[in-house]
Amino acid sequence: MKLKLNKKDVENFLKGLIEEYDLYAPAQLTEGVSVFKKIDRPEEVNLTQPVTQKPAKEAFFPQSEVMFRYEETGNRGQAVSTEQIRKERILLGARPCDIEAISIIGKVFEAEDYTDVYFAEKRKRTTIIGLGCNHPLSTCFCSSTGGGPFNRAGSDLFFTDLGEAYFVELLTEKGMAFRENKFFKEADPKDLDLMKEIENKASQKVDRTIPVEGIEKRLDLMVESPFWDRIHEKCIGCGVCTFLCPTCHCFDMTDEAVNQKGQRVRNWDSCLFPIYSLETSGHNPRPTGRERTRQRLMHKFNYYPKNFGRVACVGCGRCILYCPVQFDIREALVYASAKRGKGQKGKFK
Amino acid sequence: MKNPYLPIPMILKKAQTETSDRLLRTLELSFKNKEDEKSFHFIPGQFCELSILGKGEAPFGIASSPIEKGSLKFTINKAGVVTTALHHIEEGSEIGIRGPLGNGYPIDLFAGKDLLVIGGGFAFTTLRSLIAYYLHPENRTKVKQITVIYGARMPGLLLYRDELLEWEKRNDIKLVTTVDWGDKDWKGRVGLVPNVLEEIAPSSENTCAVICGPPIMIKFTFPKLVALRFPNERIFTSLEKRMKCGIGKCGRCNIGHLYVCKDGPVFSYAQLEKLPKDY
Amino acid sequence: MIQQQLREKAKELLSNKTVDLIIGFGEWTLPLRTTPVFIRTPEGAESLVWNSFCENNLTAYLHKFSRLKIGLVVKGCDARSVVALNLEKRFPNHPPLLIGIPCQRLVDRKKVKKAVKGEILQAVEQGDLLLVKGEDVNVTLKREDFLYSVCQVCTHRTPHQAHILIGDPVEEVSPVEAHPDVVALEGMFPEERWNFFEKETSRCIRCYACREACPMCYCAECFVDSSRPRWIEKSFSPSDLAFYHIVRAYHQTGRCSGCGACERACPMDIRLTYLTQKLNQEVKDLYGFETGIQPEAAPPLSTFDPEDKQEFIK
């Protein structure tokens, strides 16, 4: 069944979603700055920015999340967990890279030994409406990391912007539940053709040449390489790349209490912060930018693949776009792949 | 779904200051709920996250042994926010714990072998758990000879002194205690752990070594073990790293692709050799 | 031309071992930007560039490479940061060798992006013009219309304290009298000012890029990272975000050179320079002090004058 959602119906479609679900979608905080947030009014939704600043992982793993609350601190308190969510959720307008990243985090958070209930509960009760990338940016390299601008893996429904309408695909059981949605209309065969044309055009645009293939093995031999002495030089140790990364999932847990009431909260944390690994004794196993940059890159391209069989990078390009000093992860990959002793030529000067 | 982040309630049964500098305090906790006690099974070397609401959580090795039923012991070094709170908490209070976490010592591999235990300072906690486990009549036959070398800076800083005295009297364990500086009452050895090890020179044949202590002690003891021909596969240590979640999610305690909280804290040197030196 | 002189000078300094390392700007993967480069060999000097996109304040790297003899490429504002750091005794061994370039004022990439539809793939400077190319666009912009607001108010574009000056000094005037955001806010009611501040800071993701990009933020332990005492919580209450930004800015009182690196580093486009610009204005008004202009003048908050104004004290 081929469906479409006309743009003039979008507002009412969104209204319906907001009534029935908790809707998460990209919204602009200010011109050019978008994040995924809970939507209260249809007009907040903005599906035009190719890469939002903060990734869609926030719908499942918010930057700051209360884990449990207690009425009394110290030695008598009773912790009340907050993992239960009230309503079914919709994640709308997430791009294929962000959706891929959610399953990457899922491999850690939904592991069999211990399940992160906060993430798992939200994921179980969320229907994902993916949105194809008509205009991938020059910094996008999802096709090099095993995805693509129209990769439908992980989406329950998938939208393609045809200009006047969205082409709608129902991909899973969760997606099929929307079969009867009154705003979905029968699509014409020419809509399908248009969708394919857009998909082809976009797919050709995305860089496929970033050497991700085999990177795990190459990095195995590079743990103590002089490569790390240079690559970290320009990194200033802020958390932009890790906070905006759709696959980064480190967090910190702290107690926040005022008077007798309190809560345990988790907040995103970054391996690039010196205090991330600093021990109470004063010892820091990763004392300089060299070790911290190595940790960031090795985790994505060596440690994670060792545990889960794929790289923990989806090629969204956020860390390149928003880095204050233009640390380019593609550069790191190209360098790591260059034969030893030979200077780097070609794409990255 | 069970929430692995939610602490279970324990009651502080007894608290005891261990050392003359008053920086180490042993807490004996009993389960508040019977069901929790029934489902709590651990092996020496595992740890728990102790939590005080309003202050936070911190990981501690379990100092008691599985054969001591009904309660758990932790020895806490006063250093940061949580440990200070744990030093001030009164008997009868409630403390949350999560655990047991981590892998524990490889007791299957130890079976039928001699055991050499080397400890330094307050890292002796889980070693105490291990030794007490094997000294129990039920388990004593599981390993052959037990040799323990335990050092501290000063006599007053040795942990579990009453127990050490008891062990000294037994003939099925060889206990050597040593201090860096003695005092007028100290009749035992004076000397650094690596040197004492060299002196005693236990045989490495069919022996597993467990070593826990400050990094500087480990740094100088390890070569002595190698000189005694202990293979890396039979030298074990328990690592410490900054931890938060304790279950391999929050990220910070990894060494290479392994997490100290989940895949450790006990590692063999053969394992560590293959990992980045991130500890 | 300036770029060529810069390369030659760098080559010379590295060849005769005057410095171990030159930190300058190089071209990189994104248009409208440059990247910090670290050059150790005379041949490497060829990768140095100079243009209106040299936005980083490279002085921030001096903390990271404190053991080396460094040649640092500086604009007027960057040189002032070095002077301020020197007053704080940050260079006991090797003060950096400053290779100064009178600044032509920098182009605000965010302003350019807002003016051009779609992704910008290439941007070239040609005199006073910017030639910007995208996938389907090709526009010519006037450079002047797209300057950073901090650059518009900057009068000290020539790095006077530089050891080597490349190019001719420029006139000490600014096209704009005061920072436009400061002017706009001063005309508002307190309520509106607070709302503006809170709205801006509400976007903060606490990545601390503003802190790390700033050469003056070098505390061994930042107050936000302190656990005893814990000044602020790690989560996202508006009050804690405001707390962070008030203290980060206020800590720059009398120390900020107005380079704007904090605001440029922010991935969430939070306006930050109006805070420090306001403080700079106050310090000038109260104590006649401008950061990094007089190499010997004590920073205003580490000294006093018995005759300081005190009409506000009961």
Next chain:
Amino acid sequence: MENESVTTWEPKILAFLCNWCSYAGADLAGTSRVQYSPNIRVIRVPCSGRINPLFILKALQSGVDGVLVSGCHPGDCHYISGNYAGRRKSATLKRFLEFLGIEQGRIQFSWVSAAEGVKFSRVVDEVTKDIKKLGPLKKFFKR
């Protein structure tokens, strides 16, 4: 007539008093039985120069409606120049917070010597009156 919630509300004011002058001044006010508003809570500090702006911000965040910092008169500092250094911090912080939109009068400063029990009571009364007029602190205050 003002409505009741306004008339019954009493501001909470935190006063940082230097050990050598203002604290002694407050003491004198007490022993001399001079009446002043009961709205202040006192924290004794070694010197007005010890006041880190973080203290003032933390106080405002934690629920006080105003802050008073009081030290020795210029020239009288027990540490020679602590109050001069403090004066510069005070001036810049006050102007900065007012620019951000914290109302004028939320943070106040005074010089009170050990002999000025009466002045101390007057300062406290004035500060209390000012802050009462401003009403409860709504900005910045947490929760």
